[in-house]
Every structure is written in structure tokens, then in C-alpha cells.
Amino acid sequence: MTSPIWHPFTQHGLREPIPTVVRAEGAALYTADGRRVIDAISSWWVTTHGHREPRIMAAIADQAARMDQIIFAGWTHAPAEAVAAGLLRLMPDALTRVFFSDSGSTAVEVALKMALGYWLNRGEPRHRILVLDHGYHGDTIGTMSVGARGAFNRAYEPLLFDVATIPFPAAGAEQATLDALEAACRQAPAALIVEPLVCGAGGMLTYPARVLAAMRAICADHDVLFVADEVMTGWGRTGTLLACEQAGVVPDILCLSKGLTGGAVPLAVTMASEAIYQAHLSQDRARMFFHSSSYTANPIACAAAAANIAIWEDEPVPDRVADLSARQAVRAAALAGVRNVRTLGTIAAMDLGPDGADYLSALGPALLAFFRERDLLLRPLGNTVYVMPPYCITDTDLDAVYAAIGEAAVRFG
Numbered sequence: 001m002t003s004p005i006w007h008p009f010t011q012h013g014l015r016e017p018i019p020t021v022v023r024a025e026g027a028a029l030y031t032a033d034g035r036r037v038i039d040a041i042s043s044w045w046v047t048t049h050g051h052r053e054p055r056i057m058a059a060i061a062d063q064a065a066r067m068d069q070i071i072f073a074g075w076t077h078a079p080a081e082a083v084a085a086g087l088l089r090l091m092p093d094a095l096t097r098v099f100f101s102d103s104g105s106t107a108v109e110v111a112l113k114m115a116l117g118y119w120l121n122r123g124e125p126r127h128r129i130l131v132l133d134h135g136y137h138g139d140t141i142g143t144m145s146v147g148a149r150g151a152f153n154r155a156y157e158p159l160l161f162d163v164a165t166i167p168f169p170a171a172g173a174e175q176a177t178l179d180a181l182e183a184a185c186r187q188a189p190a191a192l193i194v195e196p197l198v199c200g201a202g203g204m205l206t207y208p209a210r211v212l213a214a215m216r217a218i219c220a221d222h223d224v225l226f227v228a229d230e231v232m233t234g235w236g237r238t239g240t241l242l243a244c245e246q247a248g249v250v251p252d253i254l255c256l257s258k259g260l261t262g263g264a265v266p267l268a269v270t271m272a273s274e275a276i277y278q279a280h281l282s283q284d285r286a287r288m289f290f291h292s293s294s295y296t297a298n299p300i301a302c303a304a305a306a307a308n309i310a311i312w313e314d315e316p317v318p319d320r321v322a323d324l325s326a327r328q329a330v331r332a333a334a335l336a337g338v339r340n341v342r343t344l345g346t347i348a349a350m351d352l353g354p355d356g357a358d359y360l361s362a363l364g365p366a367l368l369a370f371f372r373e374r375d376l377l378l379r380p381l382g383n384t385v386y387v388m389p390p391y392c393i394t395d396t397d398l399d400a401v402y403a404a405i406g407e408a409a410v411r412f413g
Contacts, residue, residue, distance in 0.1 A: 007139070014365065017372070024051035027379065027393040037375045040389050040401045042378075045232050046263030047202070049088030050392035056262045056307045063303035072296040079302035086309035087271065090241065093252040095271040096337055099289070100297035104231035104257035105138025107268035109292055111144050111253045115191040115225045118410050121279040121287055126190035129161075130181065130224070133168045133201030135195055136411040137229050148202055151360050164189065168199065169207040178214050185222035191253075193227040194221050196243035197344060199234045204349035204386045206342050211254035225276075227253045231268070235259030236239060236321040237388065239345030252276060260363065262311070263390075320391045321346060323362065328387060331402040338385075349386040350405070353412050358382050367408060374404045388398070 007018065020032040024386055027050055029037040039047065049056070063079060069078060084098040099114075102394050112129065119126040129146055136152070137143040144153040145160040153160065166183045169177035181192070197204045219226040228251035235245035235258070242254075253276065257268035280289045295301075296297055311317060328348045332341050338350040351362045359382040367385065371378040378385060378401070385405055389398070 001334055016365065016369070021371075025270050026050040027390045027397055035281065035375050037377050038389075038393075038397045039377045040387050040393075040397075041377055042263065042388055042390050043377070045237070045388055046258040047390045048092065048235050048237075048259040049262050049308075049317075050353060050390040051263075051386070053262050053264070053311070056264045056304050059303040059307035060264065060300055063292065063300045067299050069295065069298055069300075072376055073292055077297070077299050079127055079299045079304070080297040082306040083269075083297075083302050086306060087256075087269065088311070090309065090312065091254065091271060092244075093331075094250050094273050095254055096274045097272045097277040099270045099291075100292055100302075101268045101271065101291075102266050102298070102301075103138075103293050104229075104255065105143045106293065107138045107231060107255040107257050107270045108137045108146070108227075108229055109140055109142045110270040111193070111227045111229075111255050112146065112191075113291055114253055114270065114272055114289065115227065117191050118225065118276045118279045118290060121282075126188055126189065128189040129163045130184050130189050130192040131163045131165055132177075132192075132194045132199065133165050134149035134199045134205055135193070135229075136199065136201035137195075137231075151358075152201075166192075168202075170205075170212045170350075174208070174211050177211065181215055181218050181391050182222075185218055185224050187404075189224055191227050193229055196233050196249070197231050197238050197246065198233060198243070201381065203381055203384050204342065204347060206344050209247040212244070213249055214384060215223065216247070216249040216251075225252045227251060227255070229255045229280065231255050231257045235312075236309075236317060236391065237346055239321060241318075256371065260308065261301060262308040264304045264308075265298075265301045267301035267305050274277070317391070324389070324391050324393065327398055331398060332387075335406055335409065337413045346391065347386065347388050349384055351384050352380075352409055353383040363412060367412065370408055370411065371404060374400075376401060376404055376409075380403075 022032050023030040027039050029039050087098055099110055102112055131146045132146050136147045141159050146163055153357045166180045169175050214224050227300040228244050230242055234256050252273050254271040261267050288314045324346045329343045333341050339349045363383045364380050367380040387401055
């Protein structure tokens with residue numbers, strides 16, 4: 001009998017094999033049929049220090065023995081307080097408030113609601129959100145609305161709200177992006193939301209820190225809120241704790257998830273400036289921030305996040321990130337038969353096959369099968385192959401990853 005499970009981003013009609021993973025450690029997954037699979041994409045960009053990082057696992061076990069779940073509306077607990085205090089130590093000083101949720105999508109939904117509530121409570125309601133072309137912010141209705149329109153959300157188009165799209169700052173066309181943003185900001189929108197420095201699901205498209213800084217400045221000049229979706233880019237992925245650091249940018253609202261717990265368990269936060277919090281602060285209960293989920297600030301997830309923060313504060317994580325970034329860059333630059341190689345921190349991406357192949361290109365499933373047969377977890381975005389491994393990956397495993405990409409370039413180039 002086949003499994004009744006309906007897997008995400010999976011077309012079951014293709015009858016592709018779905019391996020059963022029984023154990024994970026470091027940068028490797030171990031399957032029921034005895035294979036060791038290199039996790040070259042950090043299990044969808046979440047695993048930073050490595051699978052089953054000892055300090056995080058110990059924190060989860062300790063918290064599970066104390067308390068599993070409590071309501072967070074009007075109640076609190078020590079793990080959540082520890083996470084909030086740790087984030088205030090690590091993140092920009094201007095971000096003074098921490099709102100918990102449970103995934104990257106909900107962190108962005110929270111950010112959008114905060115932005116709209118801010119303007120409404122100030123007595124000048126603004127409704128338009130500005131977005132960057134090729135962006136991706138999640139798969140809920142709100143996050144699909146602020147993401148690129150296409151195969152991901154075509155079926156749900158009638159439900160998506162209208163946004164103003166700013167062109168992606170492709171090399172040589174950066175000024176067109178800034179000019180379009182300047183013009184859009186003159187119409188008094190509520191906020192601009194961006195993935196800083198790299199559009200992930202849009203094809204691992206990178207743009208310069210100077211453009212990010214210029215976009216932030218334009219928003220500030222026009223009193224438009226700036227929302228940084230660092231769900232993927234945060235926690236060292238782009239070479240710094242936050243991608244925004246490389247541009248000297250502090251957002252009004254910051255979204256974090258994925259690496260927040262080291263990738264061990266789901267948790268997200270939306271951090272906001274004091275002005276945004278104060279706009280919701282009132283004796284009037286109708287002005288409270290109306291958002292929650294049943295598992296907001298789950299104590300076990302918060303314990304994992306607190307342990308991750310401690311690792312960042314106690315251990316040389318930036319050195320590990322810098323080392324992996326250098327190792328990735330050298331290997332990516334040496335590849336032959338690929339196009340448009342780009343690296344940013346621990347992320348490396350390159351294009352294979354014909355120019356212009358999109359996410360639904362037949363090359364994607366072919367590449368996926370090719371890598372799976374070589375015991376690699378690589379999940380191409382159409383014809384774009386990217387490598388985003390845990391920071392603990394060894395040279396031996398990296399060599400195997402890039403050897404397979406080189407082989408794929410010959411096979412599918």
C-alpha cells in the first residue's frame with residue numbers, strides 16, 4: 001500500500017521515489033535502505049550548525065522534561081524570555097519588540113499586519129505594499145500576495161491582494177529599480193518588503209548591498225516602512241548574522257525563522273521598532289494586535305532557539321561561516337560547463353541547461369533524480385542548482401557535491 005501522505009511541492013503523479021530517513025547527524029541523512037545522503041541544502045535552508053547539534057538537542061530534552069506547551073496570550077515562560085533577551089543582544093538596537101509565531105510564512109504575515117495596523121492606528125491608513133520582483137515570502141494567502149506571481153500561486157490569483165511590484169535590480173539595471181521605488185514611494189504605500197541581497201526561491205538571484213542600502217534610504221525619505229524578510233538570509237547564510245548588516249541597514253520590521261532554532265524545530269519571530277509597538281499600545285482593546293496561533297512561543301521550540309543564540313554568543317560561528325563561504329566560493333568558481341555562477345556567504349548557485357528554463361522546466365526533475373541517485377540532497381529550482389549546506393560540512397562531502405554538479409553539467413549542459 002502506498003503512503004497516504006501528501007508531500008509539499010511534490011507532484012505524486014510523477015511517481016518519484018520518496019526515501020525514508022531514519023537518522024540525521026551533522027551534514028548527513030541516513031535512510032532506511034542504508035544510504036548516507038549528504039544534505040547539501042540544509043533540509044530546505046533550516047539546518048545551520050548541523051543535524052542534532054548537541055547543545056540544542058540537550059536544551060530540547062531538558063525543556064521537554066519540564067513543560068511542553070502553555071498558552072502565550074497573557075502568559076509567559078522562561079524560554080521565551082531568554083529568546084527575546086538574546087535577540088535584543090544580537091539584533092539591531094532599534095528593534096525593541098519580539099513577536100513569536102511558528103514559521104517563516106507567519107512571521108511575514110505578522111509583519112504585514114503590523115505595518116497596516118501601524119498606519120491605521122496613526123489615523124492615516126495606508127494599504128499598498130511594495131514588493132520586489134522574483135521575491136518569495138511564503139505560501140499563505142498574504143505571503144503569496146507579496147511574492148512573485150506565477151506557477152507557485154496561479155490557482156489562487158483571485159484571492160491575492162494587489163501590490164506594486166518593483167523590478168529586480170539585475171546587474172546593469174539597478175538604477176531602474178531605484179527609480180521605480182522612488183516613484184512608488186511618492187504614492188504613500190504602507191511598506192516595502194524585500195529578501196535582503198538574495199531572492200531565494202526566485203532562483204537564488206543576488207544583488208549588491210549598495211542597492212539594498214539605497215532602497216532603505218528611499219523608504220526612509222518617504223516615510224515608508226521597510227520590512228526585511230531574513231527568514232532564509234538570516235543566521236549567517238549570506239556571510240553575516242543578518243544580510244542587512246552588509247548594507248548597514250536596519251529595517252523597521254524584521255522576520256526570522258529557519259535558523260532561529262538551528263533548524264531543529266519550528267519557530268519564528270517578527271521584530272519591530274518601538275514606534276510600531278507604540279502605535280498599537282492603548283487603553284482601547286480594539287487597538288491591540290490581533291494575531292496568534294495555538295503554539296505561539298512553544299516552550300520546547302524556544303528552548304532550542306535559546307540554545308542556538310547561546311551558540312552564536314559562545315562559539316566562533318562567524319569563523320565557521322567565513323570558512324564555509326570561502327570553501328564554497330573556490331569550488332563554485334572551478335566548475336566548468338555551468339552558467340551565471342554566483343556566491344554569497346554560504347550560498348552558491350549556478351545555472352545548467354538551456355537559457356531561460358523556468359521552475360517547471362523538465363530539467364528540474366531530471367536533475368533531482370540525478371543527484372538523488374548519487375546520495376545527494378540537492379533540490380534544483382528549475383535549471384538553477386544551489387548549494388547551501390550546514391556550516392559543519394566537511395571538505396570530503398563538499399567535494400562530492402561539486403563533483404556531482406560538474407558531472408551534471410556535462411550530462412545536461
